[in-house]
Amino acid sequence: MTDKIQNIKAKSGGKMFKILVVEDDKNLKKLIKITLTKENYTVYEASNGEEALEMLDTNYVDLIISDVMMPEMDGFELIKELRTSKYKMPIMLITAKDSIEDKKEGFILGADDYMVKPINLEELILRTKVLLRRSNLTDEKQLKIGKLILNYNQMSITRGKEEYFLAQKEFLLLYKLLSNPDKIYSRQELIEEIWGLDNESDYRTVDVHIKRIREKMCNVDEFEIITARGMGYKAIIREV
Numbered sequence: 001m002t003d004k005i006q007n008i009k010a011k012s013g014g015k016m017f018k019i020l021v022v023e024d025d026k027n028l029k030k031l032i033k034i035t036l037t038k039e040n041y042t043v044y045e046a047s048n049g050e051e052a053l054e055m056l057d058t059n060y061v062d063l064i065i066s067d068v069m070m071p072e073m074d075g076f077e078l079i080k081e082l083r084t085s086k087y088k089m090p091i092m093l094i095t096a097k098d099s100i101e102d103k104k105e106g107f108i109l110g111a112d113d114y115m116v117k118p119i120n121l122e123e124l125i126l127r128t129k130v131l132l133r134r135s136n137l138t139d140e141k142q143l144k145i146g147k148l149i150l151n152y153n154q155m156s157i158t159r160g161k162e163e164y165f166l167a168q169k170e171f172l173l174l175y176k177l178l179s180n181p182d183k184i185y186s187r188q189e190l191i192e193e194i195w196g197l198d199n200e201s202d203y204r205t206v207d208v209h210i211k212r213i214r215e216k217m218c219n220v221d222e223f224e225i226i227t228a229r230g231m232g233y234k235a236i237i238r239e240v
Contacts, residue, residue, distance in 0.1 A: 010200070013109065017042070017063065018042040018064060020043075020045075020055060020063060020064045020069060021033055021045055021046070022048045022066035030210075031121070033045060039125055041128075047070070048072040049066075050073045056082075056167065057167055057175070058093060059167060060125075060155050060166065061166055062135065063092070063131055063132055066079075066094065068097060069096065076172070079091055079110050080110075086172070087168060090112040090135050092131060093113070093115070094116075095114075095117065097116075115127065135153075143175065143239060147159050148220060148223070159222075164216060164220070166216060169194055170213050173210070174235075178237075181234070181235050189232070190233070199221060203227060210227075222238060224238060
């Protein structure tokens with residue numbers, strides 16, 4: 001009974017939550033990771049905003065806990081980049097800055113919560129659970145294609161008992177294509193829709209993400225992503 005309780009503590013609807021901790025202080029990052037892991041969360045790590053973005057390119061996360069003052073790319077810059085790129089997961093800022101101006105800047109940029117160092121780990125856990133619960137209780141948007149289910153809010157893909165793990169941009173790209181099957185989208189349209197109007201990504205970015213989706217879901221029969229030569233991509237639904 002104890003094992004069963006532990007296994008569902010960090011779950012909702014059968015989903016294990018994944019948290020990205022962005023912190024350049026190695027000791028604090030380790031402490032936060034240990035604390036969250038004990039609560040049965042899956043924890044990823046990054047030392048600055050740039051590393052966080054690289055991590056998100058290949059991994060989906062439900063929550064980001066980020067320091068503000070970091071080298072290369074600080075927490076404010078990270079939030080701005082994430083919200084511009086349409087990442088919707090909740091973000092908690094942890095910082096030594098406690099002025100109302102700093103808090104205001106963080107919230108304006110898109111932060112969902114704010115903790116001032118030195119942090120209380122018990123409070124951190126409580127705030128984490130609130131943010132995840134609030135995020136998880138939003139109205140679900142789902143696509144159901146045969147046995148395949150794409151849950152937009154959780155960014156999850158299931159097919160019976162199987163679960164497929166796509167990075168956030170990969171999921172958004174697939175969701176877009178499957179929402180309008182047989183419609184051809186140009187690479188430019190997909191970049192503007194998924195990466196944003198001001199993003200400087202080139203067309204190869206779309207090609208790389210399509211390739212990853214095909215590789216990760218090669219055993220799924222419900223759909224196929226077709227390359228419309230010289231035009232773009234479309235998804236077709238198969239009869240299974």
